Amino acid sequence: MLRRFFDPEVDRHLLTDEGEFIIDEVAKHWITLVLPVLALAASMAFFVAMIALPRVWALLLVIGLVLDVWAAVRIHQMHMDRFVVTNMRVFRVHGAVNQHLATMPMTRILDVSVEQPLLGQLCGYGHFIFESAAQDQGLRVIKFVGDPERRDLTIQRVIQMAGLRTNLAHPR
Structure with missing residues (x-):
């Protein structure tokens, strides 16, 4: 029971019986410390x-x-804040005492924007902004993500592999 207080345990949120697995688990960038x-x-x-x-x-x-x-x-709050990309969705687990889970299936992601302020460009972090068809969602802005370019490419690759976007080089 105490372990949940010190470890975000993102694995327990996976739909393993549906074949979901973690592609990238992101802790907050060191700048937040x-x-x-x-x-x-x-x-x-x-x-x-x-x-x-x-x-x-x-x-x-x-x-x-x-x-x-x-x-x-x-x-402790920074340690417990995790952004996770799986083969089916993206989700964020955060909260030191009360844990909050916000999730968005890959099928709902319409657009991903990466914002990198000057300090973020120098130190290697950025902020993700997810756009979806829903007006209000629990997962819109993820701040202080390390190596945002690589992580954006990872998300785009997962969306592409899931067949949610057509391949422009090879139209169907």
Whole structure:
């Protein structure tokens, strides 16, 4: 039971009896950990400052502990957030305490856009935007996906292999 709290266990969401298998499982890009790591470093500075400023040690302790808790929660949230491409669908599992699953069958994907801000181009991440026939869907934007070009090609290849789009080079 505790294992589910520390591992997103995407395999349990697969339709294995239908022949579904994972093609790509994507954790959040490392850039999402920068702020939590900076918060941990800042908390250390507050703990060291307790020695130099003994009059306000309690306040510095509380600030340091709050930063540590915030950073630990954010790191755990990033670890539990997974984007998965299978041979049948794409889905996202996220949530540290309450888990949320959003899924979209390959047949519903009309368009995949990849947005890469300047920092994303430099560090190798991007944001996926899925368009489908449905107005409201639970899986529209996936942020901070590492190596987005390769992952976009993977999704396009799966859609093509499933026969959901016609091959332009060899029309039927």
